[in-house]
Amino acid sequence: MIVDYHMHLRNERGEIAHDAASIDPFVETARSVGVDEIGFTEHVYYFRQTRPLWTVPYHVERCVYDIEDYVAAVVAAKERGLPVKLGLEVDYVPGREKETQALLEPYPWDYLLGSIHWLDDLSTDSEPRLIDELGVEAGWRRYFEALGGAARSRLFDSLSHPDVIKIFDVRPDRPAVEEMHKAFATAVAESGIALEVSTAGLHKPVGELYPDPHLLGAAHARGVPVTLASDAHHPELVGRDFDRARELLISASYDTITVFEQRRARQEPLG
Ligand SMILES: [Zn+2]
Numbered sequence: 344m345i346v347d348y349h350m351h352l353r354n355e356r357g358e359i360a361h362d363a364a365s366i367d368p369f370v371e372t373a374r375s376v377g378v379d380e381i382g383f384t385e386h387v388y389y390f391r392q393t394r395p396l397w398t399v400p401y402h403v404e405r406c407v408y409d410i411e412d413y414v415a416a417v418v419a420a421k422e423r424g425l426p427v428k429l430g431l432e433v434d435y436v437p438g439r440e441k442e443t444q445a446l447l448e449p450y451p452w453d454y455l456l457g458s459i460h461w462l463d464d465l466s467t468d469s470e471p472r473l474i475d476e477l478g479v480e481a482g483w484r485r486y487f488e489a490l491g492g493a494a495r496s497r498l499f500d501s502l503s504h505p506d507v508i509k510i511f512d513v514r515p516d517r518p519a520v521e522e523m524h525k526a527f528a529t530a531v532a533e534s535g536i537a538l539e540v541s542t543a544g545l546h547k548p549v550g551e552l553y554p555d556p557h558l559l560g561a562a563h564a565r566g567v568p569v570t571l572a573s574d575a576h577h578p579e580l581v582g583r584d585f586d587r588a589r590e591l592l593i594s595a596s597y598d599t600i601t602v603f604e605q606r607r608a609r610q611e612p613l614g
Pocket residue numbers: 432458460503504
């Protein structure tokens with residue numbers, strides 16, 4: 344089985360469109376590229392219901408949509424028998440775990456992805472860069488410690504683009520990186536959640552899959568399951584580069600992927 348469990352519901356012009364009609368082109372692409380099931384994971388910060396969580400202008404400016412429309416569109420597609428799941432990409436805000444949980448509790452998620460795009464007012468993957476403010480090694484360390492906290496929070500079912508901090512292709516020395524990988528993989532294993540393998544990094548300055556093969560190997564050695572992701576922001580990008588993701592998974596000895604249903608995980612043979 345092949346699933347794509349990370350995408351953002353957009354119309355064919357690439358605009359945010361949380362309606363039933365916008366779902367079909369994603370399903371059509373999935374069918375044409377051999378993806379059996381897809382999961383929508385809109386950014387949590389687009390929804391006005393989550394406004395109390397945000398302090399950074401990037402988030403505050405964006406939370407104007409109604410989460411009810413998004414949930415209804417995906418639930419209606421499930422009811423039509425389409426192979427879709429209801430997810431959300433949730434920015435982890437350290438210290439705000441209870442509020443995050445309470446805001447998301449009313450909706451019938453199949454799974455929640457945990458992401459870190461910002462730490463305080465510094466960005467892990469855009470400007471102003473965390474690695475410029477703290478220095479490269481300290482920035483990476485801060486990122487992985489926070490993402491380990493996301494794992495331990497038990498708010499999430501899988502962690503998105505786990506080493507997105509490498510996006511600019513600026514890194515500490517390899518021994519330091521590998522030490523961070525191991526500590527983080529241990530935190531994920533202890534939490535019992537999954538780690539995402541994402542092809543999105545292939546199209547960023549780093550030009551690599553997330554996560555690094557060493558991190559994925561450390562995760563496999565600790566029994567961490569995986570989810571698969573394109574992070575498509577356009578219906579044509581569903582399942583993009585999944586041949587590369589499959590190669591990476593096989594090289595790390597993975598032979599199953601995680602499928603979610605109402606936040607219960609099961610393993611299916613990797614197709
Ligand atoms: Zn993301």
